[in-house]
Amino acid sequence: MIKHLTEFIHGLVNNKKVLILGYGREGRSTLPVVIEAGGAAVIAVADAKPVKDGLPEGVTAITGEEYLGCLNDFDVVFKSPGIVLDREINDYTCNIVSQMEVFFECFRDRIIGITGTKGKSTTTTLLYHVLKSSGKDVxxxxxxxxxxxxxxxxxxxxTTAVLELSCHQLEYMDVSPHMAIYLNLHEEHLDHYGTMAKYTAAKENIYRHQKAGDKLYCLDSLRPHETLPADVYTFRCGACSGADYSLSGGTIYYKDEDNGECEYRIPVGDIKLIGEHNYFDIAFVYAACRDCGVTDEQFTRALLSYEPLPHRLQYVGTINGIKWYDDSISTIDETTIQALNTLKDADTVLIGGMDRGISYKELEQYLAHSDIKNIILMEASGKRILEEIELMKGEFESPERIHYVQHLEDAVSLAADITGAGRSCVMSPAAASYGIFRNFEERGEVFKKLVSGMEKNA
Structure with a gap:
């Protein structure tokens, strides 16, 4: 089926000057496909960083701080999702496309796309695991x-392609997947989009271009206001919620055309995914799998064998009597609240990271009346949260629970001293890691090394 893709790309680039914008993993995988498609008059790559690896003969490199200034020198630009354009896309004379958009043009009828502010990776990998375990070609x-x-x-x-889709991958898309899962929407990436409306618009591209016969699975509050040609299935927490699928107490409730009111009980005590937010993601996966012909028995078997991804409320171990959890994936207040609601024995929470200017009011109100004994704030966002809590004055119960330290190493050291034996400590930052760590994965690995180091030094 690669022939179908290369034929499409040939038609796109034939006799055109082509630029691969961004030479990370995606750019490196785009270049050989464009070369194989053939027909391009010129091929170049552009990146802020020097291109260390040798390029194929005839391919030139444009690097340095001004690399974005060359786009209009080309006819077709394959943009990597991590690249932020310095002007509106319609202000360019070149045709800016993406690897994802081209793939959708070729295979959209066999794509299940998943997006949402949080839960994308868990939902995507779980859906893939269930379908694969059930014998599907995926x-x-x-x-x-x-x-x-x-x-x-x-x-x-x-073949069905199960694709996790970020807002950056969806931002300029004018084609949507046959099956779209839209999990949730929270304030995020405002440093890039500027407004919540622009961020929301990018996310909504997952369904905006769907056709008759397509399917959209979405949170009830995110149901499109306009009438769509696709079939829409809504999700909400609480039994008898009025949505097509509802979750209550670990049970998924739904209506079946043949059997009427139905339910599926998640084996919560036997799976490694924990927390109501994860069970809600399971409900989305269950609905999509039903429409792909997966039986309840197959679904349960796959669910029991699924291994959760790291850094998502991951149990690190019990060291010096304290249970440590790594929730480095948390970059917004809602996910920190979810983590604390899941860990009923949490004594200490570590919060803070890069300050992107998002609102922390919901988290501050939650902490104000929570029974978390130790709230350790760190880095720039932690400092802002501290300042905002101080303005709450008498509204914040037991303010002596709050501690501020500079960095993660200081936070872990303090947590080891003040967390009660037999209780839990969770790092759930509610903030991005950029400027401090390469990504949330590195932050999580550093946290685990700091915790493991205490055992060695004990």
Whole structure:
């Protein structure tokens, strides 16, 4: 099926000057496909960083701080999602496309796309795992870390591609997947989008261009106001919620055309995913799998064998009598609240990171009346939260619970001293890691090393 893709790209680039914008993993996977497609008059790559690896003969490199200034020198630009354009896309004379958009043009009828502010990776990998375990012909790619061109050769007439889709991948898309899962929406990435409306618009591209016969699974509050040609299935917490699927007490309730009122009980005591937010993600996966022909028995078997991704409320271990949890994936207040609601024995929470200017009012109100004994704030966002809590004055119960330290190392050291034996400490930052760590994964690994180091030094 790679032939179908290369033929499409040939038609796109034939006799055109082509630029690969961004030479990370996606750009490196785009270049050989463009070369194989043939027909391009000129091919170049552009990146802020020097291109260390040798490029194929005839391919030139444009690097340095001014690399974005060359786009209009080309006819077709393959943009990597991590690249932020310095003007509106319609202000360019070149045709700016993406690897994801091209893949959708070729295979959209066999794509299940998943987006949402939080829960994308868990939902995507769980959906892939269930379908694969149930004998389906399925491939995994997207924002999970696998460029879609890397799976194109495996696409055949029966293959389903399960793709995690970020807002950056969806931002300029004018084609939507056959099956779209829209999990949730929270204030995020405002440093890039500027307004919540622009961020929301990017996310909504997951369904905006769907066709008759397509399916959209979405949070009830995110149901599109306009009438869509796609079939829409809504989700809400609480039994008898009025949504198509509802979750209550670990049970998924829904209506079946043949059997009427139905339910599926998640084996919560036997799976490694914990927390109501994860059970809600399972409800989305369950609905999509039902429409893909997966039986309840197959679903349960796959659910029991699923291994959760790291840094998502991951149990690190019990060291010096304290249970440590790594929730480095948390970059907004809602996910920190979810973590604390899940860990009923949490004594201490570590909060803070890069300050992107998002609101922390919901988290501050939650902490004000919570029974968390130790609230350790750190870095720039932690400092802002501290200042905002101080303005709450008498509204914040037992303000002596609050501690501020500079960095994660200081926070872990303090947590080890003040967390009660037999209780839990969770790092759930409610903030991005950029400028301090390369990404949330590195932050989580550093946290685990700091915790493990205490055992060695005990």
């Amino acid at each position: 491939l995994l790619a997207g924002n999970i870390g696998i460029p879609v061109f890397e799976i194109a050769d495996g696409m055949n007439d029966t």
